[in-house]
Amino acid sequence: MKRPGLFNEELLYECYQCARCTGSCPAAFAVDGFNPRNILLTYLRLGIEAVITDEKLWCCTTCHVCEDRCPQLIDVADLLCSLMNEAAMQGHIPEKVRASAEMILRTGRALLVSRRVDSIREKLGLKPLPEVPMEEVEGILDQTGMAVLIG
Amino acid sequence: MAKKGKADRQDKVARRATAENGPRIGVYVCHCGLNIDGSLDCEEVAKYASSLEGVVLAKDSMYTCSDAGQEQIKSDIREHNLNRVVVASCTPRLHEPTFRAACVEAGLNAYLFEMANIREHCSWVHLHDRQGATEKAKDLVKMSVARARLLQPQVETEVPITPRALVVGGGVAGIQAALDLADAGYKVYLVEKEASIGGRMAQIDKTFPTMDCSICILAPKMSEVGRHPNIELMTLSEVESVDGYIGNFHVRVKKKPRYVTDDCTYCGDCIKDCPQHMPNEFDCGLSTRRAIYSPFAQAVPATYLIDMDSCMNKHGIVACDRCYQACQHKCIDFSQQEEILDLDVGTIIVCTGSDVYDPTPLTELGYRRFPNVITSLEFERLINAGGPTGGNLIRPSDKTVPKSVGFLQCIGSRSKRSNPYCSNICCMNTIKDALLIREHWPDTKIYVFYMDIRAFGKGFEDLLMRARREGVVFIRGIPGEILQDDNSYSLKLIGENTLLSKLYEYEVDMVILSVGIEPRKDSAVVKRLLSLPSMADGFFMEAHPKLRPVDTPTGGIFLAGCAEGPKDIKDSVTQASAAASRANILMAKGKVTVEAITARIDPERCTGCGLCARVCPYGAILVDEETKVATVVEAACTGCGACCPECNFGAITMRHFEDHQILAQIDALAESDAGGKILAFCCNWCSYAGADFSGVSRIQYPAEVRIVRTMCSGRVDPKFVEYAFAKGIAAVLVSGCHIGDCHYINANSQTEKRVQRLWRKMARLGLNKERLRLAWISAAEGMRFSQEISALKEIVEKITPEEIEKGIEAFAPKRLPKGEHPDEATRPV
Ligand SMILES: Cc1cc2nc3c(=O)[nH]c(=O)nc-3n(C[C@H](O)[C@H](O)[C@H](O)COP(=O)(O)OP(=O)(O)OC[C@H]3O[C@@H](n4cnc5c(N)ncnc54)[C@H](O)[C@@H]3O)c2cc1C
Ligand code: SF4
Ligand code: SF4
Ligand code: SF4
Ligand code: SF4
Numbered sequence: 001m002k003r004p005g006l007f008n009e010e011l012l013y014e015c016y017q018c019a020r021c022t023g024s025c026p027a028a029f030a031v032d033g034f035n036p037r038n039i040l041l042t043y044l045r046l047g048i049e050a051v052i053t054d055e056k057l058w059c060c061t062t063c064h065v066c067e068d069r070c071p072q073l074i075d076v077a078d079l080l081c082s083l084m085n086e087a088a089m090q091g092h093i094p095e096k097v098r099a100s101a102e103m104i105l106r107t108g109r110a111l112l113v114s115r116r117v118d119s120i121r122e123k124l125g126l127k128p129l130p131e132v133p134m135e136e137v138e139g140i141l142d143q144t145g146m147a148v149l150i151g
Numbered sequence: 152m153a154k155k156g157k158a159d160r161q162d163k164v165a166r167r168a169t170a171e172n173g174p175r176i177g178v179y180v181c182h183c184g185l186n187i188d189g190s191l192d193c194e195e196v197a198k199y200a201s202s203l204e205g206v207v208l209a210k211d212s213m214y215t216c217s218d219a220g221q222e223q224i225k226s227d228i229r230e231h232n233l234n235r236v237v238v239a240s241c242t243p244r245l246h247e248p249t250f251r252a253a254c255v256e257a258g259l260n261a262y263l264f265e266m267a268n269i270r271e272h273c274s275w276v277h278l279h280d281r282q283g284a285t286e287k288a289k290d291l292v293k294m295s296v297a298r299a300r301l302l303q304p305q306v307e308t309e310v311p312i313t314p315r316a317l318v319v320g321g322g323v324a325g326i327q328a329a330l331d332l333a334d335a336g337y338k339v340y341l342v343e344k345e346a347s348i349g350g351r352m353a354q355i356d357k358t359f360p361t362m363d364c365s366i367c368i369l370a371p372k373m374s375e376v377g378r379h380p381n382i383e384l385m386t387l388s389e390v391e392s393v394d395g396y397i398g399n400f401h402v403r404v405k406k407k408p409r410y411v412t413d414d415c416t417y418c419g420d421c422i423k424d425c426p427q428h429m430p431n432e433f434d435c436g437l438s439t440r441r442a443i444y445s446p447f448a449q450a451v452p453a454t455y456l457i458d459m460d461s462c463m464n465k466h467g468i469v470a471c472d473r474c475y476q477a478c479q480h481k482c483i484d485f486s487q488q489e490e491i492l493d494l495d496v497g498t499i500i501v502c503t504g505s506d507v508y509d510p511t512p513l514t515e516l517g518y519r520r521f522p523n524v525i526t527s528l529e530f531e532r533l534i535n536a537g538g539p540t541g542g543n544l545i546r547p548s549d550k551t552v553p554k555s556v557g558f559l560q561c562i563g564s565r566s567k568r569s570n571p572y573c574s575n576i577c578c579m580n581t582i583k584d585a586l587l588i589r590e591h592w593p594d595t596k597i598y599v600f601y602m603d604i605r606a607f608g609k610g611f612e613d614l615l616m617r618a619r620r621e622g623v624v625f626i627r628g629i630p631g632e633i634l635q636d637d638n639s640y641s642l643k644l645i646g647e648n649t650l651l652s653k654l655y656e657y658e659v660d661m662v663i664l665s666v667g668i669e670p671r672k673d674s675a676v677v678k679r680l681l682s683l684p685s686m687a688d689g690f691f692m693e694a695h696p697k698l699r700p701v702d703t704p705t706g707g708i709f710l711a712g713c714a715e716g717p718k719d720i721k722d723s724v725t726q727a728s729a730a731a732s733r734a735n736i737l738m739a740k741g742k743v744t745v746e747a748i749t750a751r752i753d754p755e756r757c758t759g760c761g762l763c764a765r766v767c768p769y770g771a772i773l774v775d776e777e778t779k780v781a782t783v784v785e786a787a788c789t790g791c792g793a794c795c796p797e798c799n800f801g802a803i804t805m806r807h808f809e810d811h812q813i814l815a816q817i818d819a820l821a822e823s824d825a826g827g828k829i830l831a832f833c834c835n836w837c838s839y840a841g842a843d844f845s846g847v848s849r850i851q852y853p854a855e856v857r858i859v860r861t862m863c864s865g866r867v868d869p870k871f872v873e874y875a876f877a878k879g880i881a882a883v884l885v886s887g888c889h890i891g892d893c894h895y896i897n898a899n900s901q902t903e904k905r906v907q908r909l910w911r912k913m914a915r916l917g918l919n920k921e922r923l924r925l926a927w928i929s930a931a932e933g934m935r936f937s938q939e940i941s942a943l944k945e946i947v948e949k950i951t952p953e954e955i956e957k958g959i960e961a962f963a964p965k966r967l968p969k970g971e972h973p974d975e976a977t978r979p980v
Contacts, residue, residue: 071561
């Protein structure tokens with residue numbers, strides 16, 4: 001699992017705050033105040049506490065556009081991922097994230113599949129969603145420790 | 152080379168003179184105030200020195216380098232008939248020339264002087280180990296005395312310098328260098344690849360920081376080149392080959408035909424009828440030209456030319472003769488052929504300039520996809536009165552004047568996705584461009600998106616402040632991407648203003664990408680032709696970044712302008728004048744002395760195999776195919792010694808760094824307690840200087856190490872290392888400049904190969920490979936040097952007597968090539 005300690009911090013110090021990451025980030029434009037450049041800087045200057053307690057961290061969609069465009073080849077998305085992991089380990093999980101995680105624990109899916117979904121699929125000529133192999137899902141959640149984290 | 156015969160004769164005379172008396176060595180141990188005597192016992196070292204074989208007197212003194220100290224040495228040489236002098240004091244990089252001069256004044260050949268570095272390499276780095284430092288100093292003196300016994304007098308040769316210069320590249324740097332040298336009275340050949348001289352400066356409109364019209368200040372210089380009696384201008388020409396060495400280069404130039412004779416009056420009648428239209432390169436393809444054309448109005452030489460790639464006439468078949476018919480002076484000549492010109496020159500100045508970065512790979516910026524995204528060089532052509540639009544800034548999409556523009560900084564610079572360095576000129580160029588737009592179209596909204604504005608030069612900050620005052624908006628934060636409105640072709644810039652931590656969206660009519668500067672695409676060719684080293688970024692490397700900024704490591708070849716690194720016009724011209732002056736110094740002197748440390752090849756032993764020639768970074772070894780004998784071109788040889796270990800027949804002698812002299816140093820250090828000692832080979836320019844720097848910085852490290860200096864790590868013969876192990880020395884460090892920084896272009900790549908070969912051999916023989924270490928240490932890495940020694944000390948502590956014994960057996964003298972037997976090696980003269 002990606003954890004902040006495992007991240008090559010030296011590389012982060014090469015960030016010169018050009019803001020191409022934030023300027024490219026779809027989440028930053030959707031959510032006021034989510035700002036990958038700022039998260040990186042806050043992490044470096046104010047420490048990990050300051051970033052993992054801020055729920056906005058979780059807005060990253062892990063699309064990796066920021067990484068594609070970073071002129072310094074900094075793994076911005078990887079950094080955000082590892083910070084989210086660390087936040088979760090320390091129990092800083094936003095309610096909405098926890099809710100969808102619990103949903104996965106229960107149903108194997110992040111969202112509730114309503115009858116409406118089925119009818120839309122039918123109209124589009126798609127087959128109904130298959131059954132979730134819950135045993136397998138539980139196995140994965142156990143092994144990754146997610147069950148405990150949410151539990 | 153004219154003096155070689157004479158030099159050889161003098162050499163022999165000198166050799167005889169010293170051989171007759173046997174070595175009579177004087178040793179001087181310097182206290183350097185308390186710098187040395189404070190942490191080791193100089194008196195004891197001097198006493199010890201007097202007991203060494205060949206030493207007739209040994210003294211310690213307060214300051215050996217003082218006038219009194221030098222006088223003492225001089226009078227001792229005369230009085231005691233000394234024929235060798237050893238001074239144990241500071242680094243030879245500091246005072247070797249001082250003491251050599253003193254010896255010469257007293258009639259002793261400079262090469263019979265030797266130094267032991269007991270300050271930087273001893274007293275300063277073992278401040279708290281008086282015993283260890285004193286023992287080490289004794290060892291260092293013993294090694295120097297052993298070497299001194301075997302030193303030979305040397306005579307430096309003189310090489311004549313041809314008083315003619317070649318300048319490659321006719322940008323502003325090449326123009327300046329050529330004019331300076333021509334004014335000084337030298338014949339100058341100026342070779343320019345394009346149809347006209349002028350370079351980038353001819354393309355740009357105004358110049359920062361003064362906002363002068365670029366071509367107005369350049370054109371007079373260009374015409375001066377064209378008519379200067381001492382300058383032979385060759386356009387459409389490229390260097391094909393370069394042979395020779397400092398002062399004596401033979402250069403072959405290929406000159407492409409113009410198909411228009413020198414009688415051309417530049418009337419332009421010919422072009423109107425030419426049916427072939429091509430993109431005009433000079434205008435970055437923003438306009439067209441005919442097949443017969445002149446790149447720009449002020450071109451020098453002021454004659455038209457035919458681009459045969461676009462002309463309808465091919466392979467000598469004339470399908471169209473409209474230009475021929477139009478020309479009243481009958482200057483069109485389709486029969487012109489390519490010419491090869493042979494030049495003999497003494498010095499060469501490389502001014503090949505730079506290319507600009509092509510931002511196409513940065514797809515998020517839409518260059519080439521969106522017509523209104525242009526580069527700063529294209530902008531220069533658009534705003535130039537002599538350009539395709541007559542100086543009207545218009546959008547390529549609809550030919551309207553943009554009401555708003557955005558400049559994006561650092562495009563292709565300061566980035567691991569393109570070029571890592573700052574391109575130096577683009578910040579100021581943008582400020583200049585912004586002000587130009589303000590001047591002509593004051594209502595235009597101008598945004599500059601930047602990370603840092605670098606306005607470091609004289610007058611730069613003033614210009615920046617003027618732009619701010621005049622309403623140019625500076626926004627910190629480079630857009631993440633550019634989007635185009637497909638109807639209006641306007642552009643949307645999205646990004647973050649980092650100073651406000653707020654996202655922005657700006658709509659502008661035009662975007663100018665402030666592209667960086669990069670090495671010429673064909674710079675590898677020039678690099679190969681002239682054996683020039685380059686930096687990791689591809690720009691040519693200077694001999695020393697501070698003290699020899701326009702010299703290249705190859706004697707007689709100099710650099711100026713953007714070929715050396717991104718810079719503005721002022722710096723290019725400054726460098727050009729500096730390079731011209733350096734070349735002038737050589738040519739005015741008319742001759743150059745070559746330090747007598749060059750390689751010599753014994754024709755009796757040489758089999759002409761050519762292995763040495765293959766590793767010589769300077770191409771200084773020539774193998775005669777008929778006689779099967781290799782010879783060293785003394786003026787081209789720099790004395791790196793990379794060739795010497797390559798010879799399987801012991802045919803190469805490195806003067807002043809001879810095999811037996813180095814083996815004698817190893818013998819001396821191995822005489823006592825070899826199993827506890829570290830032998831370090833350090834190259835003169837980097838790792839030895841790095842060790843000096845440890846001393847200057849008082850970085851402490853274990854006293855077990857003894858340094859042997861070679862000019863280059865490429866001199867370190869694997870047999871030296873084997874000999875050291877055969878003598879029971881615990882560990883060996885081979886060190887040199889970092890790969891890519893070698894003072895001798897790439898001689899250290901041989902070092903690497905040889906050490907790897909040794910490691911494989913040690914593994915085969917069951918020896919602990921850790922006993923041999925390879926390290927690249929720059930002159931600034933004093934800490935690194937001390938770390939390497941500390942690491943080796945740890946290894947030495949772990950080595951068992953059995954392991955040492957195993958090494959002794961594995962590399963026992965019987966394995967040494969004939970003629971290198973230690974007894975023979977250390978036999979005094
Ligand atoms: C867009 C832009 C704007 C600029 N604006 C300014 C400014 O306002 N003020 C300022 O001070 N500086 C400015 N500069 C920088 C300025 O252009 C350079 O400092 C200057 O041109 C460097 O001169 P040079 O002679 O070293 O190289 P160049 O001008 O590049 O000339 C090199 C010459 O060598 C020739 N050549 C190349 N290879 C070979 C070869 N193998 N054989 C023979 N000939 C060869 C080329 O054809 C060319 O003529 C600007 C640069 C750019 C790109
Ligand atoms: S794009 Fe890269 S260098 Fe620029 S601010 Fe983001 S992380 Fe830093
Ligand atoms: S990976 Fe995350 S931070 Fe990076 S651009 Fe995508 S959403 Fe934004
Ligand atoms: S000069 Fe300015 S724009 Fe150019 S690379 Fe350097 S900082 Fe960037
Ligand atoms: S390899 Fe070095 S020492 Fe040998 S000939 Fe070439 S420059 Fe001279």
